[in-house]
Amino acid sequence: MAFRERLELKKPAEIDLMRRAGLVVEATLRAVREQAVAGMTTADLDQVARTSIAQHGATSNFLDYGADDAGHGGFPGVICTSVNDEVVHGIPGRRVLADGDLVSVDCGAIIDGWHGDAAITFAIGEVDEAQRELMRVTEQALWDGIAAASLGGRVGDISAAIERSITSAGEYGIADGLTGHGIGTAMHQPPWVPNVASRGRTAKLVEGLVLAVEPMVTLGTDDNRTLADDWTMVTLDGSRSAHFEHTFTLTSTGTWVLTAEDGGRARLEAMGIPFGGR
Structure with missing residues (x-):
C-alpha cells in the first residue's frame, strides 16, 4: 500500500494527454x-527536434532540465545526442556525425503539463554486425520488459525480463546505475525501473500508473563515468552503447505504448500481448 500512496496515478483523460505528448515525441524522433546524415552536427539534430516539437504545439521537458533557481546549469538541448561510447545525456553541439557512428537520441515533450519520453538508436551509414545486433538486442529488451508488465504484477517483473532478454542474447553490458522511471506531471518520478532484476519488493502495477522503460546496453562492461560537462555518460572501456525507450501504461484491456505511433499494437500482438489502447 505504501508504494501506491507515493505513486501518481492518472485518470483516463490525463493519459490521453500523455498519449498526445507521446505522439509528439514519436514524430520528433522519426x-x-x-534527416540525420554524415556531415551534420549533433546541434543540427537538436534544431530538427526543436522545430518538430514547436510545430506540434508542445514544449520540451529536456531543455533547462536540472537548472538551479537562477536558471543556470540546466540541460541546453531539447534532445540528448549520445554518439558511440556515449551512453546517455550527450549534449548537442559541434560534433560532426560520420559514417559508422552509432547515435542514440533521447527526446521528451510536454502537452498541457503532461510528459512523454522515448529514445532510439540508429546508425549513420553502415556499421558492423556486432553493432547492428547491439541495437536489436537493446530494442528487444525494451519490448520484452514492456511485455512482462501486467495489472497486479510488479515493477520487478519488468526489470527481470529486461535483464533476462539481454543476458540470454550474449555477452553485453547493462549500463550501471541507469534506470527507467515513472512519468506524468514530471518527467522523472517514482517508481524507478531498473534494467536488472530488483532485490526486495517493488511497486505494484496498477491502472493509471505510467512508466518509461529504457534499457541501455553496451558491447563491453556495465561500467560508465560522467564527463566534465556534468551530463554526458560514457562507457568506461570505450565500448559502443545503444539506448531504446518507450512510455507505456496498462489498461483494463491490455498494454498501451504511448510513444509508439500505433500504440505498440503490432509489436505487442506479435508477442501475444493484448493491446490496451484507445
Missing part, C-alpha cells in the same frame, strides 16, 4: 532519424 524526423531526427530520417
